[in-house]
Amino acid sequence: MRKEGYHGYFNLDFLIDENNEVYLGELNPRISGASSLTNQAAFAYADAPLSLFHLMEFSGIEYNIDVKELNDRWASEEFIDS
Numbered sequence: 001m002r003k004e005g006y007h008g009y010f011n012l013d014f015l016i017d018e019n020n021e022v023y024l025g026e027l028n029p030r031i032s033g034a035s036s037l038t039n040q041a042a043f044a045y046a047d048a049p050l051s052l053f054h055l056m057e058f059s060g061i062e063y064n065i066d067v068k069e070l071n072d073r074w075a076s077e078e079f080i081d082s
Contacts, residue, residue, distance in 0.1 A: 001010065013025040056063055073079070 004012040
């Protein structure tokens with residue numbers, strides 16, 4: 001997405017069929033209506049809300065983030081909602 005010029009927080013929706021094949025369903029290069037849900041999900045309590053990263057990106061604030069570390073932490077079983 002960055003190579004295409006997108007910056008900040010955006011939503012990707014995936015579809016999974018009965019054979020567990022994954023397809024891109026939709027890409028929203030903006031804060032979407034689901035943002036309030038993802039910002040209040042259990043994994044978000046471990047870190048800053050996703051919308052904060054969006055605001056920092058568009059404000060030109062320099063920051064470093066280890067995406068793998070963040071994804072690993074958010075995928076932790078204790079942060080997965082039922």
